[in-house]
Amino acid sequence: MLEIGSVKKSYGDGAARVPVLRGVSLELGAGQTLALTGESGSGKSTLLHIAAGLEAPDSGAVRVLGQDLTAMDDSARATFRRTEIALVFQQFNLIPSLSVAANISFQAALSGRVDQPYIDRLVQALGLADHMKKYPEALSGGQQQRVAIARALAAKPKLMLADEPTGNLDEQTADAVLDQMLELVSLSDASLLVVTHSPKIAARMGRTLHLAGGQVV
Amino acid sequence: MIRTCLVALLSHWRRNPIQLFAYLAGLAIATGLWSGVQAINSEARASYDAAAATLGEGQFDRLIPRQGDAIAQETFVVLRRAGWLVSPVLDVTLNDVRVIGVDPVTSPTGLGGVTPPEGTSLFTTGPDTRLFANRNSARALGDLAQVIIDDTVAPGIAIGDIGAVQRLSGRNDLSTLVLLPEQPLVQPDLASIAPDLRLQPSQQVADVAQLTDSFHLNLTAFGLLSFAVGLFIVHSTIGLAFEQRRGMIRTIRSLGVPLRVLVGLIVVEMLALAAIGAVIGILLGYLMAALLLPDVAATLRGLYGAQVSGTLTLRPEWWLSGFLLAMLGTAFALAGRIWQVASMPLLASARPRAWVMSGAARFSAQAIVACVLLSAAAVLVIVAEGLILAFALLGCLLIGGALALPVIAARALAWIERGATRPIWQWFWADTRQQLPGLSLALMALLLAVAANVGVSTMVSSFRLTFVGFLDQRLAPELFVQAETPQESAALDAFLTREGIEALPLRSTPTQIEGQSVRLFGVRVGSTYRVSWVFLAERPQVWDDVADGAAVIVNEQLARRGNLWVGDMVEVAPTVTLPIAAVVGDYGNPQGQVVMSEALFETLHPDSYPGQYGIRTDDVTALRQRIADEVGIAKNAMIHQAAIKAASLEVFERTFTVTAALNVLTLGVAGFAILMSLLTLADLRVPQLAPVWAMGVTRRRLGGLELLRALGLAGLVFVFAIPLGLALAWVLLTLVNVEAFGWQLPMFLFPLEYLRLGAYALGAVTLAAAWPALRLIRTPPAALLKVFANER
Structure with a gap:
């Protein structure tokens, strides 16, 4: 599903150049879950962005569903991301001017694959049914996070990438949201890569990789 | 994908209706003011074209009398x-309508382009007095003639068969003879068969379209200024909308919408909205033009003697130009933002605050451009000649000044901030400085509006002061009497001489000098002329030379258009060439004038008689009664000087009604720009104000401080606008006025007028800032507390 080989990435120029990833490799098979852990600044989020095709690596290979993301142009990468990958951001990244209902179906609608009964089931499962007509600003952080998860799952991705998906939630809500996410991912047979600081969340994943100093340790 | 993406983009406007209103209103105002001005211009030009088509003026050579304005019918027969x-x-002129009689058979333009209705003949016979005219002219002619309505005939003109016009006017002679384009190869010399006539080449006929070009250029400049002010609103709104949508754009891209699709959709969205704003603007422009057109028509009549229709037609040249300009202006404002989106890294910060705060780099670039433009203006002051360069100078001055404003304001605020000791004021000044980038476009719009007001009001008031002085000079006699016949004139002259009353008889006739239509005046040189007349340039003993018939005086219009000045020679008659002894200022009159002594005039035009008398008296009422009783001149032929002065001033005031209206509109638009900027920035202000509120400053006080901030910035703008406006006035008076009207005017300063303008500007800003301040005062604490919620 996801193959990352010897990926390197640095930021800045000249003397100010800071290496963030120093040859990271990983593999994630279909239906598998993986936690990426590490200190702040260890390169977790950068690796996630590279896996999603949001950023290009300086060198190395990134293959999703057998396709080399680094060989694609911006437009092809965007199309691939729209149809095969879903992202859950730490800051939710909902569209503030769209209602909760429109936000949830947004990515699915972009790729022309709105499965309304499936979305209705997701909404019920994530406890969002009473909030569908509201706008994101009227929701709590936990509710917004659930909308972001619903949006990602509604697109029926083959690969789901989540950056601290429960980082803004209290422990109880975080557990509930994670339960729902894992259940829904397993139902759709998608792969899940989660970036987290939390050992508890990492323990719920099939595998854990720890990043330190830009390398898998 | 396209539909989903468009829905998401458009949802921003649904959630931010004030921003949408600002965008549409900014465009509507910009387009409205521009297309309104263009509508007026195109209506006027259409009238000039109609006049040219009707009269064939400027198209054909003509034979005109060397003296006077009549050609005997026999001369026509001899020439044929x-x-x-x-x-x-x-x-001829009948009931204030110019009535043109032509011979439909021989006229090269037929009946001036008139197509008579079916069953109506071009020719008239017997007592028939059929004329063709548009509705307004027909109304003015009343029962004088049988008028057939034809709206293609130029305003202020009626046309008909020459026989009919001769019958109507009681004349049996002709005014001019139009030379047909095809002439026999061999012709007898004109001087041998008609020595009283001279050939006037077509290009020497006064072209009203050319004369009024400068007036229309002035209007266009105003339209462009208003358009620029409106575009500031659009630019500001687009900037803010893009910044607020950075997060959305980032999310949409990260969810898989290719950049070029997204950019294409944003362009379509913004241009579609712009088209709506432009259409609303065109409707507004039509309304504005319809309201202003009667005053513009009066202005053109007063300044240039040009007839312009008072009704407006929807012509593609103005509404299409307004629409296209609005779209181009939007595209221009959009281009920078689109480039930003296109070059923005996908994971760039989506925080709009960064935009509001980051003004330093932009200000540096602005300061450089401002310096370049102001330097260019300084160079143009030295080298500029001609109207186009004068307007280029105005452009450099205004845009350079506007760009310099935020830079100077930032420096001034930093300086004030250093002097503040109390924490609240330190925060206030620092916060004001941070608001500058977000407010700078609106403040620049206000600066342009106030500077234009200061400049134009200085020009108009200087003109007024000069004009009143000029009226006192020209209207020194207390009573003016019109003599209808030579007998009446002689009787009046005898009466005044017998009574020892100082009289200023005036003879006049139209003539051609230096290829221009001018009016020749014969005056009786006396103490009134010697004391009252002030010259722009003169040589010693002006009046002695004029009285001796050894020199003439010309007005400034003739001097500037004919490139003449004191000492130059002018041919006032075929055999008489005299030096110019003085050039006199002559305001509010489009025509050139030459003043000579009564005796010389009488020699050149022996058939003439004084048609008007200026009379000096201490008791106007008694003298009027005596002239009526003893000379038999009707009282309505005698006018009190004060009445003429009042009428002249009224014409003058109307002349500038349009300018004043555009001034008020520009100031209103600037106030609106401030309001829109403050309202659209209001939401972004909450995170800045919430901490101050949490530390104990009440919402009421914060609202008051917001209002004070707007007033302080407006005050700063006003202080900056005064020198800029005065520079504008100097350019208008010294360069533009001479090119546009043929007069140079002294510049006076009007501090009270500027204070009044300052009060208006502060009033407009207070009104604009009051609503956002009230909104802040009424912001519920919950909204402010949200700023501190981690969950956001």
Whole structure:
């Protein structure tokens, strides 16, 4: 599903150049879950962005569903991301001017694959049914996070990438949201890569990789 | 994908209706003011074209009398018999309508383009007095003639068969003879068969379209200024909308919408909205033009004697130009933002605050451009000649000044901030400085509006002061009497001489000098002229030379258009060439004038008689009664000087009504720009104000401080606008006025007028800032507390 080989990435120029990833490799098979852990600044989020095709690596290979993301142009990468990958951001990244209902179906609608009964089931499962007509600003952080998860799952991705998906939630809500996410991912047979600081969340994943100093340790 | 993406983009406007209103209103105002001005211009130009088509003026050579304004009918017959292919024209004025009589058979333009209705003949016979005219002219002619309505005839003109016009006017002579384009190869010399006539080449006929070009250029400049002010609103709104949507754009891209699709959709979205704003603007422009057109028509009549229709037609040249300009202006404002989106890294910060705060780099670039433009203006002051360069100078001055404003304001605020000791004021000044980037476009719009107001009001008031002085000079006699016949004139002259009353008889006739239509005046040189008349340039003993018939005086219009000045020679008659002894200022009159002594005038025009008398008296009422009783002149032929002065001032005031209206509109638009900027920035202000509120500053006080901030910035703008406006006035008076009207005016300063303008500007800003301040005062604490919620 996801193959990352010897990926390197640095930021800045000249003397100010800071290496963030120093040859990271990983593999994630279909239906598998993986936690990426590490200190702040260890390169977790950068690796996630590279896996999603949001950023290009300086060198190395990134293959999703057998396709080399680094060989694609911006437009092809965007199309691939729209149809095969879903992202859950730490800051939710909902569209503030769209209602909760429109936000949830947004990515699915972009790729022309709105499965309304499936979305209705997701909404019920994530406890969002009473909030569908509201706008994101009227929701709590936990509710917004659930909308972001619903949006990602509604697109029926083959690969789901989540950056601290429960980082803004209290422990109880975080557990509930994670339960729902894992259940829904397993139902759709998608792969899940989660970036987290939390050992508890990492323990719920099939595998854990720890990043330190830009390398898998 | 396209539909989903468009829905998401458009949802921003649904959630931010004030921003949408600002965008549409900014465009509507910009387009409205521009297309309104263009509508007025195109209506006027259409009237000039109609006049040219009707009269054939400027198209054909003509034969005109060397002296006076009449050609005997026999001369026409003699010329035709000699092989000169000419067509007769009689040009008279009846009930304030210019009535043109032509011969439909020989006239090269037929009946001036008129197509008579079916069953109606061009020719008239017997007592028939059929004329063709548009509705307004027909109304003015009343029962004088049988008028057939034809709206293609130029305003202020009626046209008909020459026989009919001769019958109507009681004349049996002609005004001019139009030379047909095809003439026999061999013709007898004009001087041998008609020595009283001279050939006037077509290009020497006064072209009203050319004369009024400068007036329309002035209007266009105002339209462009208003358009620029409106575009500031659009630019500001687009900037803010893009910044607020950075997060959305980032999310949409990260969810898989290719950049070029997204950019294409944003362009379509913004241009579609712009089209709506432009259409609303065109409707507004039509309304504005319809309201202002009667005053513009009066102005053109007063300044240039040009007839312009008072009704407006929807012509593609103005509404299409308004629409296209609005779209181009939007595209221009959009281009920078689109480039930003296109070059923005996908994971760039989506925080709009960064935009509001980051002004330093932009200000540096602005400061450099401002310096370049102001330097260019300084160079143009030295080298600029001609109207286009004068307007280029105005452009450099205004845009350079506007760009310099935020830079200077930032420096001034930093300086004030250093002097503040209390924490609240330190925060206030620092916060004001941070608001500058977000407010700078609106403040620049206000600066342009106030500077334009200061400049134009200085020009108008200087003109007024000069004009009143000029009226006192020209209207020194207390009573003016019109003599209808030579007998009446002689009787009046005898009466005044017998009574020992100082009289200023005036003879006049139209003539051609230096290829221009001018009016020749014969005056009786006396103490009034010597004391009252002030010259722009003169040589010693002006009046002595004029009285001796050894020199003439010309007005400034003739001097500037004919490139003449004191000492130059002018041919006032075929055999008489005299030096110019003085050039006199002559305001509010489009025509050139030459003043000579009564005796010389009488020699050149022996058939003339004084048609007007200026009379000096201490008791106007008694003298009027005596002239009526003893000379038999009707009282309505005698006008009190004060009445003429009042009428002249009224014409003058109307002349500038349009300018004043555009000034008020520009100031209103600037106030609106401030309001829109403050309202659209209001939401972004909450995170800045919430901490101050949490530390104990009440919402009421914060609202008051917001209002004070707007007023402080407006005050700063006003202080900056005064020198800029005065520079504008100097350019208008010294360069533009001479090119546009043919007069140079002294510049006076009007501090009270500027204070009044300052009060208006502060009033407009207070009104604009009041609503956002009230909104802040009424912001519920919950909204402010949200700023501190981690969950956001």
